[in-house]
Amino acid sequence: xxxxxxxxxxxxxxxxxxxxxxxxxxxxxxxxxxxxxxxxxxxxxxxxxxxxxxxxxxxxxxxxxxxxxxxxxxxxxxxxxxxxxxxxxxxxxxxxxxxxxxxxxxxxxxxxxxxxxxxxxxxxxxxxxxxxxxxxxxxxxxxxxxxxxxxxxxxxxxxxxxxxxxxxxxxxxxxxxx
Amino acid sequence: xxxxxxxxxxxxxxxxxxxxxxxxxxxxxxxxxxxxxxxxxxxxxxxxxxxxxxxxxxxxxxxxxxxxxxxxxxxxxxxxxxxxxxxxxxxxxxxxxxxxxxxxxxxxxxxxxxxxxxxxxxxxxxxxxxxxxxxxxxxxxxxxxxxxxxxxxxxxxxxxxxxxxxxxxxxxxxxxxxxxxxxxxxxxxxxxxxxxxxxxxxxxxxxxxxxxxxxxxxxxxxxxxxxxxxxxxxxxxxxxxxxxxxxxxxxxxxxxxxxxxxxxxxxxxxxxxxxxxxxxxxxxxxxxxxxxxxxxxxxxxxxxxxxxxxxxxxxxxxxxxxxxxxxxxxxxxxxxxxxxxxxxxxxxxxxxxxxxxxxxxxxxxxxxxxxxxxxxxxxxxxxxxxxxxxxxxxxxxxxxxxxxxxxxxxxxxxxxxxxxxxxxxxxxxxxxxxxxxxxxx
Numbered sequence: 001x002x003x004x005x006x007x008x009x010x011x012x013x014x015x016x017x018x019x020x021x022x023x024x025x026x027x028x029x030x031x032x033x034x035x036x037x038x039x040x041x042x043x044x045x046x047x048x049x050x051x052x053x054x055x056x057x058x059x060x061x062x063x064x065x066x067x068x069x070x071x072x073x074x075x076x077x078x079x080x081x082x083x084x085x086x087x088x089x090x091x092x093x094x095x096x097x098x099x100x101x102x103x104x105x106x107x108x109x110x111x112x113x114x115x116x117x118x119x120x121x122x123x124x125x126x127x128x129x130x131x132x133x134x135x136x137x138x139x140x141x142x143x144x145x146x147x148x149x150x151x152x153x154x155x156x157x158x159x160x161x162x163x164x165x166x167x168x169x170x171x172x173x174x175x176x177x178x
Numbered sequence: 179x180x181x182x183x184x185x186x187x188x189x190x191x192x193x194x195x196x197x198x199x200x201x202x203x204x205x206x207x208x209x210x211x212x213x214x215x216x217x218x219x220x221x222x223x224x225x226x227x228x229x230x231x232x233x234x235x236x237x238x239x240x241x242x243x244x245x246x247x248x249x250x251x252x253x254x255x256x257x258x259x260x261x262x263x264x265x266x267x268x269x270x271x272x273x274x275x276x277x278x279x280x281x282x283x284x285x286x287x288x289x290x291x292x293x294x295x296x297x298x299x300x301x302x303x304x305x306x307x308x309x310x311x312x313x314x315x316x317x318x319x320x321x322x323x324x325x326x327x328x329x330x331x332x333x334x335x336x337x338x339x340x341x342x343x344x345x346x347x348x349x350x351x352x353x354x355x356x357x358x359x360x361x362x363x364x365x366x367x368x369x370x371x372x373x374x375x376x377x378x379x380x381x382x383x384x385x386x387x388x389x390x391x392x393x394x395x396x397x398x399x400x401x402x403x404x405x406x407x408x409x410x411x412x413x414x415x416x417x418x419x420x421x422x423x424x425x426x427x428x429x430x431x432x433x434x435x436x437x438x439x440x441x442x443x444x445x446x447x448x449x450x451x452x453x454x455x456x457x458x459x460x461x462x463x464x465x466x467x468x469x470x471x472x473x474x475x476x477x478x479x480x481x482x483x484x485x486x487x488x489x490x491x492x493x494x495x496x497x498x499x500x501x502x503x504x505x506x507x508x509x510x511x512x513x514x515x516x517x518x519x520x521x522x523x524x525x526x527x528x529x530x531x532x533x534x535x536x537x538x539x540x541x542x543x544x545x546x547x548x549x550x551x552x553x554x555x556x557x558x559x560x561x562x563x564x565x566x567x568x569x570x571x572x573x574x575x576x577x578x579x580x581x582x583x584x585x586x587x588x589x590x591x592x593x594x595x596x597x598x599x600x601x602x603x604x605x606x607x608x609x610x611x612x613x614x615x616x617x618x619x
Contacts, residue, residue: 024454024455024458024462025454025458028249028454028455028457028458031245031454031457032432032454034242034429035246035249035429035432035433036429036433038425038430039433042422042426042430056239059242059425060238060239060242061237063236063237063241064233064236067462067465068232069458070457070458070462070465071465073458073459074459074463074466079459079463080203080204080462080463080466081202081516081519081520082197082201082203083197083198083200083515083516083566084566085566086198095200098199098201099200101199101201102202105205105208106205109205109208112228113228113232116225117228117232117233119229120230123229145233
């Protein structure tokens with residue numbers, strides 16, 4: 001692999017990381033918006049007797065969309081918990097191979113869910129389903145969620161590439177346990 | 179044994195195998211659940227379920243308190259509350275022998291009242307209290323043991339993320355669960371302080387008394403925890419008294435803690451950014467595990483595994499209390515292998531049906547609450563016991579001069595105190611049930 005190729009790859013991985021992080025932050029801002037809306041609803045309900053209309057369903061949609069937006073960031077930062085106790089003595093190559101396997105599962109999962117939830121969105125458009133009070137069409141919530149799933153796929157590709165690199169490095173230098 | 183049950187049990191073996199080779203717990207559950215349902219029912223039903231399953235799971239209203247409490251805890255760790263809490267507790271208790279350690283416990287309890295995570299409580303309070311403890315020449319093992327144990331209070335004292343998850347799995351009322359956790363939480367605080375008292379009585383030089391503070395300092399320090407107490411009173415008190423549901427209460431909590439942090443000048447835009455990203459990590463992790471647990475549940479109940487386990491236990495001829503203790507021991511052992519949340523999500527769907535079949539002389543609702551509090555305490559023990567005592571790791575990483583072994587030794591007296599508390603709760607369920615009975619009439 002040439003030096004130019006390596007920097008290209010490093011640059012794209014860096015870009016993907018930034019993208020995923022910004023997406024997670026956008027989810028966080030959405031969560032804060034839900035917090036402010038709910039706080040306002042309680043305040044206004046207590047003081048003026050008029051809670052925010054549809055605060056329940058806005059919370060449900062907002063938190064769900066935010067939670068999906070967090071998934072790619074979780075993947076790329078390796079925050080999904082695993083039990084490391086059984087493999088604590090394994091060498092770095094074994095760990096890299098297992099990380100690779102986990103990344104493959106994550107990728108397959110994101111693609112499967114992307115495909116199925118796309119179909120789910122089409123269903124919701126066809127048989128138009130809306131929330132009870134504000135009449136928000138449910139399929140609109142699926143648009144950012146599908147973006148999150150696409151980013152989850154991207155994130156698992158990044159972890160996959162990084163694990164492959166580690167595996168290749170391990171093969172080049174021999175498998176010395178660190 | 180019928181074929182479906184056999185497939186279900188094989189699924190469990192696969193699950194354990196995948197978890198053992200470091201596949202994230204959420205993905206292990208998703209994979210086994212998805213493949214299992216497909217094997218049992220054919221692909222068509224599962225594929226059609228997947229169109230909506232994840233969204234339906236993520237948009238459960240009761241679950242929305244989880245990211246909010248996580249965010250509240252993450253802002254609280256940066257808002258400077260921990261210093262205020264420790265200074266006040268130290269003004270009250272510091273003059274005694276072992277008092278600075280007791281103050282650390284009290285401050286952990288205070289911090290736990292706005293934070294629902296043990297690790298966050300241990301690391302935040304550790305940052306504040308460890309330097310103080312070493313300044314007063316406390317023995318390294320007592321100092322680190324105290325903080326590792328004190329961190330557990332983060333989850334025992336409401337709000338508690340694990341408790342919310344438990345309530346959702348067994349379909350218990352979250353408010354009642356929060357009420358039930360309160361008295362056992364206070365008992366934990368008392369037991370931990372008594373433990374420190376006994377420790378320093380046996381080894382007087384391990385925890386010398388701190389400085390007595392002037393009257394002015396005393397009042398100043400006490401007044402500064404006013405906002406923390408007010409936030410806790412409003413959020414948890416409001417939930418207890420039925421002023422608002424957990425979700426609005428959590429939202430108000432996030433709002434107030436953030437305002438407090440901004441007013442104190444401790445929380446600025448970069449801090450909020452880190453708090454949000456940490457929230458993203460924890461929330462994403464929890465939600466993905468929840469989705470996996472749901473898929474696994476569909477597979478397991480289709481295979482009839484929980485029912486078979488419940489039947490086997492009910493026909494075993496063992497006394498209900500014996501079965502309960504066996505299950506609690508199983509939870510302690512599991513807690514040595516994985517984090518508390520994954521464990522609750524993995525084990526409770528199997529354990530609860532077993533418990534529900536047994537007669538403990540109380541109604542199903544109360545049984546849910548009592549078992550939940552017991553499971554919560556037991557699960558948390560895993561945080562302070564080897565081999566993966568996460569709290570101990572976190573505190574050890576901070577206290578550079580104290581070897582990890584000393585921390586594990588230092589935490590042992592607190593472990594014994596916890597076992598005593600579990601025994602007390604098993605013998606007297608009323609400890610947990612008293613407050614919910616009183617408040618809900």
